[in-house]
Amino acid sequence: MPNADSRELALRMGDNCLILAQRLGAWCGHAPALEEDIALANTALDLIGQTRLWLGLAGEMEGGKSADDLAFQRDARAFRNCLLVEQPNGDYAHTLVRQFLFDAWHAPMLTGLMKSADPRVAEIAAKSIKEVDYHLERSTDLVIRLGDGSEESHARMQSALDDFYPFAGELLTPDAVDEALAEAGLALDLQSVRSAWRSHVAATLQEATLTAPVDAPVRKGGKQGLHSEALGYVLAELQWMQRAYPGAEW
Amino acid sequence: MYAQEVKSTGEAVKSLKEMSPEERAFQEKIDAGVKIEPKDWMPEGYRKTLIRQISQHAHSEIVGELPEGNWITRAPTLERKAILLAKVQDEAGHGLYLYCAAETLGVSRDEMTEQLLSGKAKYSSIFNYPTLTWADIGAIGWLVDGAAIMNQVPLQRCSYGPYSRAMIRICKEESFHQRQGYAIMMQLMKGDAAQREMAQDALNRWWWPSLMMFGPSDADSVHSAQSMAWKIKQNTNDELRQKFVDQTVPQAEFIGLKIPDPDLKWNEEKGGYDFGEIDWNEFHEVLKGNGPCNKERMEARRKAWNDGAWFRDGLMAHAKKRAAKKIAAE
Ligand SMILES: [Fe+2]
């Protein structure tokens, strides 16, 4: 039934945006340069906007729940974001590499979704793509400049890449839901997202003089709600107000 | 008031007769309302006072990100989170415009940052208070941005062109922040008892520090006269503070909040409120570094700067490599 799959798709897209925005928001005032403070807040802001669209759609398909209901009232097992976005911020290299690996998936994914058989999905993708193209442009540029920068910046970027590369596989490996979505024309086949991701990442890393780990094991589970321990703490902060003051309006 | 106690020259204002021909021409330009631009001749005291004032203002925007940024991950709804993110992003942007304006006077952003981190440069005392509840985000927007506007609206007419233009951009955003902050308070006052108490508690804690934002009272303000002659300050501290009180009291009453000042009373004769004495001891202690969060704020800024050194160096190293490649290719 396409509606159930569309709903799962909307949750996955929305939860990725929400959890990553939550991570980025924690940098505010602490980034290594004023321009980075501004850029991270801006990216987080875009992602929160997209969260509201995706979770709004998922909620609508769940019989009139709001985006806020889904963001603030679900527990960890019901979240559908990939493991990559919930990983702790680490140093700024980790934050940037996480962003880059995600953006490199997010842009081709949305491009595919613009042609979704579900017009509501296509509309959100079309609204989001400009923002995400810019996120990718920015994170690509920084990966190149810092990878091919000083000895220390190179070492930090390489170490972040070694740590986070294994998480990228989850975004690119289809599960039963992804297959059903592609089958129904609701989303692009993940294989073609994967080839777009690979060529962009390979070209970027080469220019950045960075090396992708070989035969990295794929770390996955988030799409099915099997998360890392990190997510519970993200949700604790995110949801605290709504949990502490049930039913209050803000 | 993001620049509370800016040292000026410390000397008496010269009369036109006592001035050198250059100084006189400069003062006459200011008196005629002509903007001073970076390449124009200016007295050293004017340049130095402006650097101090603009950089203090810029530092305040940057340090001000911390108490509000503190609530981004905990904002109670997606919409409030988005609004808060946009606000903090604006404040960082204000810092950026202001550093750029100060740079036109011959000081670099790195130098200004070093002065902040070494404790040599000041920032507004208000950001040394903690944000304990969500209502504090409402109180900051309403009171702190509200007080900032009071000071910054006249600064749009400041004699120094780049500062004046930065202020024009900034003021538009500040008034939006003020309205958003008030909207948070209004929503809380429409809520249940716990929410109303949260709002009142926030007002109780932020009211007096907000009044301190305008700086020492005129009687104790030693640096005002020269700054006013140079039109880098247009109103006295007490004038602005009075204006702020007169504007804010009815807003508080309108949503059912009580101003925490037993001496507050409408004075028909002056057409404004009389209000109680500010705890100047607290003000000076906070400026000296002994406020509730001075230490944490400076530590956070130092950590961001030190932890980010590799990032900034990496970008420089890349730029050098690129330039070298370009030369080699030519
Ligand atoms: Fe500001």
Ligand SMILES: [Fe+2]
């Ligand atoms: Fe503001």
